[in-house]
Amino acid sequence: DYKGMSYEDTLKVRKTKLSPALMTYYKKPVMIHQGKMQYLFDNNGKRYLDLFAGIVTVSVGHCHPKVNAAATEQIKKLWHTTNIYLHPTIHEYAQQLTDKLPGDLKVVYFTNSGSESNDLALHMARLYTGVFDTVSLRNAYHGASPYLMGLTAMSTWRFNTPTGFGIHQVMNPDPYRGPWGGKNCRDSISQTDRDCDCNPDECKACDMYIDQLQDGLRFSMPKSKIGGFFAECIQGVGGTVQYPKDYLKRAYDLVHAQGGVCISDEVQTGFGRLGSHFWGFESNGIQPDIVTMAKGMGNGFPMGAVVTTPKVAEVMGTALHFNTFGGNPVACAVGSAVLDVIKEEKIQENCEELGSYFIKELVGLKSEFKCIGDVRGKGLMIGVEMVEDRESRLPLNGKAMADIWEDTKENGLLIGKGGYYGTTFRIKPPMCINKKDVDFSIEVLRNSIKKVMG
Numbered sequence: 404d405y406k407g408m409s410y411e412d413t414l415k416v417r418k419t420k421l422s423p424a425l426m427t428y429y430k431k432p433v434m435i436h437q438g439k440m441q442y443l444f445d446n447n448g449k450r451y452l453d454l455f456a457g458i459v460t461v462s463v464g465h466c467h468p469k470v471n472a473a474a475t476e477q478i479k480k481l482w483h484t485t486n487i488y489l490h491p492t493i494h495e496y497a498q499q500l501t502d503k504l505p506g507d508l509k510v511v512y513f514t515n516s517g518s519e520s521n522d523l524a525l526h527m528a529r530l531y532t533g534v535f536d537t538v539s540l541r542n543a544y545h546g547a548s549p550y551l552m553g554l555t556a557m558s559t560w561r562f563n564t565p566t567g568f569g570i571h572q573v574m575n576p577d578p579y580r581g582p583w584g585g586k587n588c589r590d591s592i593s594q595t596d597r598d599c600d601c602n603p604d605e606c607k608a609c610d611m612y613i614d615q616l617q618d619g620l621r622f623s624m625p626k627s628k629i630g631g632f633f634a635e636c637i638q639g640v641g642g643t644v645q646y647p648k649d650y651l652k653r654a655y656d657l658v659h660a661q662g663g664v665c666i667s668d669e670v671q672t673g674f675g676r677l678g679s680h681f682w683g684f685e686s687n688g689i690q691p692d693i694v695t696m697a698k699g700m701g702n703g704f705p706m707g708a709v710v711t712t713p714k715v716a717e718v719m720g721t722a723l724h725f726n727t728f729g730g731n732p733v734a735c736a737v738g739s740a741v742l743d744v745i746k747e748e749k750i751q752e753n754c755e756e757l758g759s760y761f762i763k764e765l766v767g768l769k770s771e772f773k774c775i776g777d778v779r780g781k782g783l784m785i786g787v788e789m790v791e792d793r794e795s796r797l798p799l800n801g802k803a804m805a806d807i808w809e810d811t812k813e814n815g816l817l818i819g820k821g822g823y824y825g826t827t828f829r830i831k832p833p834m835c836i837n838k839k840d841v842d843f844s845i846e847v848l849r850n851s852i853k854k855v856m857g
């Protein structure tokens with residue numbers, strides 16, 4: 404039973420006391436009172452299926468009992484000392500986390516968010532290579548700090564201040580919106596949606612985008628040297644954009660050949676979400692030099708990390724580096740429980756199985772509506788791009804998009820929105836959803852699209 408501040412008072416405080424730059428989902432925002440696994444409950448007790456998981460953050464389920472118990476247990480014993488003393492939790496967790504990472508990725512820096520992790524990774528890449536210039540992809544989101552606003556290549560998230568000096572964006576290898584490519588040449592796609600006539604063996608999209616990257620490196624870098632190359636394996640905020648097959652592999656080779664380091668931003672794609680692999684980079688057959696993570700790592704608890712090789716980590720030895728809350732005992736206890744749950748409850752396998760089923764059902768829905776332009780994704784990281792029609796691929800008009808979205812909410816489904824034009828529905832639920840949840844989602848989406856589009 405909800406006994407807190409009234410809905411009206413909450414709205415009033417939000418309008419007057421909180422940041423005006425804070426976005427609020429829905430015309431009549433939902434006031435969330437409680438969460439249980441894949442479901443959220445509002446102040447009136449109405450249940451919603453949460454397909455957005457606090458922007459891909461709740462990984463194993465809202466208030467998962469085992470994670471809650473681990474946090475409670477730790478809170479009773481010790482909250483904080485900073486890491487100036489030995490405490491087993493951080494060491495046990497560092498061991499457990501690095502066991503999940505391949506190769507030499509064995510040194511952890513704990514942070515409190517994705518932005519902090521990418522800030523640190525950018526700093527490390529520059530120190531290690533001695534080169535300031537850094538590359539990211541257009542349409543990428545890597546964080547909101549003034550430092551990272553340069554890497555984040557979406558105007559929505561950039562203020563008119565000097566940010567990101569020495570950062571260069573290259574063409575986004577987006578096979579749907581970009582000039583080259585089709586569905587068949589996308590990397591690591593669950594291949595259910597074959598409506599493109601391009602032959603993957605003869606497709607030149609990857610060559611063309613790599614050419615653009617090469618060109619970018621040539622014209623903008625001092626003596627063609629590069630510091631770091633940042634990329635997500637599938638763009639999250641950017642609208643579940645998947646690159647042509649082998650793009651990242653070839654990009655990494657190019658960057659390494661020019662003395663740069665590759666940073667895989669796993670803030671959304673890590674911790675089993677893609678199903679086939681624990682990390683997004685593994686699904687691309689690549690080995691980054693630095694990996695950044697946050698969000699799903701703590702199932703909603705604020706925590707993040709940078710993991711790198713001992714060789715890269717060495718450069719951080721020239722000064723002390725300190726983070727008051729990074730790696731605090733409660734965060735580490737939570738992180739450790741999340742890893743246990745992923746294993747014990749076969750969460751990654753669930754992402755693989757349910758993700759394939761979800762994509763298959765969405766592809767079925769696409770055949771019913773011409774306003775669904777593209778269904779893409781992998782595991783439980785799915786995007787549905789809405790268009791005026793499939794031929795023009797013009798983004799669906801804002802009113803129709805908003806009406807469909809509002810209607811899904813009214814019918815108990817919370818779904819994300821994003822992409823270059825804000826016309827991609829983003830489906831990234833807690834990774835514990837089941838088949839019934841998928842069927843419910845498809846039914847709600849079908850009804851809402853039909854109601855709005857006729």
Ligand code: PMP
Binds near residue numbers: 669
């Ligand atoms: N990287 C990616 C891929 C993200 O999606 C986000 C957040 N949306 C961040 C970094 C920044 O994370 P945070 O909001 O925790 O700072």
